[in-house]
Amino acid sequence: MTDGRHERADAARNRRAILRATEELLTRRRPEQITIEQVAAAAGVGKGTVFHRFGNRMGLMVALMQERALALREAVQNDPPPLGPGAPPRERLLAFMDAVVEVAGRNKGLLAALGHAVSATPKPEEAQRREDHPVYRFWHGHVSELIAAERPDLDAELLAHLLLAGLHSDPVLQLLERGEAARLAESLRALADALLLSPPTALTRR
DSSP: OHHHHHHHHHHHHHHHHHHHHHHHHHTTSOGGGOOHHHHHHHHTSOHHHHHHHHSSHHHHHHHHHHHHHHHHHHHHHHSOTTTSTTSOHHHHHHHHHHHHHHHHHHSTTHHHHHHHHTTOSSSGGGOOOGGGSHHHHHHHHHHHHHHHHHOTTBOHHHHHHHHHHGGGSHHHHHHHHTTOHHHHHHHHHHHHHHHHTSOTTTSBOO
């Protein structure tokens, strides 16, 4: 039993080291520039350990995205308002968009990793659609629910996609790389406000 616990502790420690190393590399390089060999060397493990734990580079990027997005999911579910439950939908939406930008600003490779994860498989028919990615599903689902709660007359599902789409564009990634997260957050708040405060006839679902 002791040996089993020791093995599990080693595996957990290796996993943390690999994810930390990947995140550090992402502060200096795009996902497509990072190799499993580089991650293994930075984490102090063999490359076979990385392959065994994550499968390939895309699996590693997906795991990193899930790990770093978990805290935001927990905050949405359990933190005080306005990010957590209890505030009006508009206030929660603005707080959530701020939080997404904060997470992306701290982990500058995060959005690049999401974009890479959905396009890195060699065969197009095997590529994962962004909307199928677990992190994007959570972000989109939460934004869509808040828009629908505030403005049931709007096409919340589509508008949530439109609101999030710009986060994965090269200009926005470059903005984050220059340390201009505050500028991005301000613009996203303005865009969300424009959606929610628009005249009922302007964007009403048909």
